[in-house]
Amino acid sequence: MIEPYRARALAAVPHGFLGRRGGVSTGILAGLNVGLGSSDDRAAIVENRRRAVGAVLPGASLVTVHQVHSAEAVIATGPFAEDARPHADALVTDRPGLLLGILTADCVPVLLADVQAGVVGAAHAGWKGALGGVTDxxxxxxxxxxxQRDRIAAAIGPCIARTSYEVDDTFAARFEQADPANERFFTPGRSGHQQFDIEAYVLSRLAMAGIRTVEALGLDTYADPEAFFSFRRATHRGEPDYGREISLIGLPA
Structure with a gap:
């Protein structure tokens, strides 16, 4: 059974951050894997996506992009053909009946809504996109x-947490060069390394953009293999592939 994680900040619109429970995939990708780029059985991925849509906005048309860790956002007026999906990492719409989907496996999923305007958005914020301004x-x-940004509410879903996200000093220097204040998102780790709080960083970027209502669910994808897929965990385990979870938001028809 699929039980989406939901945010109080987005209670007025259909949305959900989905984990790996409730799908039909098997093996190391067992569960609700929706990643077309994985080695999973195609039929299983299609069925998992169908179940995901049904759990959030039954009857809606799923819209996704070809994610490339960019800061690009596109406007969706309808579903994109699979072979013509734009290379981007965020999408927005004002069209009822569309369900925007962002895939992650440690990166930060962000869902946004201006209920009064009838506009929703979804963003995939890996470290490159986050630093480049994908939420902006x-x-x-x-x-x-x-x-209107002062009416937009946003929620940050399951992502890798500071305690699980070790980076080297060179990585941290990129963020500190962009803004010395970014030092606060890093804590010392083993020699030459630090722990990065990407959830807090994305939350800060949203606040700096003028988003007044932001909710972070505080769920660590790396630390809970039963609930979430994780690229870094799969890498540390030496697994040949990893699943992707999906975060969804839309407007009812």
């Missing part, structure tokens, strides 16, 4: 459809 681009795209 998402908010700007929502504004093009009539949203």
């Amino acid at each position: 681009a998402t908010v700007a795209a929502m504004e093009k459809l009539g949203a």
Whole structure:
């Protein structure tokens, strides 16, 4: 059974952060794997996506992009053909009946909504996209459809937590060069390494963009293999592939 994680901040719109429970995939990808880029059986992925849509907004059309760890956001007016999905990491819409989907496996999923304007958005914030401003681009795209940033509510779903996210000093230096204040998102680790709080960083970027209502669920994908897929955990285990979970938001038809 699929039990989406939901945010109080987005209670007025259909949405859900889905984990790995409730799907039909087997083996190391067991559960609700929705990643077309995985080696999973195609029929299983299609069925998992169908179940995901049904758990959040039954009858809606799923819309996804070809994620490339960018800061690009696109406006969706309908589903994209699979071989014509734009290379982007966020999408927004004001069209009822569309369900925006973002895939993650440690990166930060962000769902956003301006209920009054009838505009929703979804962003995939890996470290590159987060640093490049993918959340800023998402908010700007929502504004093009009539949203106002002081009315936008946002929620951050399951992602890798500080205690599980070890990076080297060179990685941390990238963020500190962009803004010395980013030092606060890193804590010392073993020699030459630090622990990065990407959830807090994305939350901060949303706040700096003028988003007044932001909720972080505080769920660590790496630490809970029963509930979530994790690229880093799969890598540490020497597994040849990893599953992807999906976060969804839409407007009822």
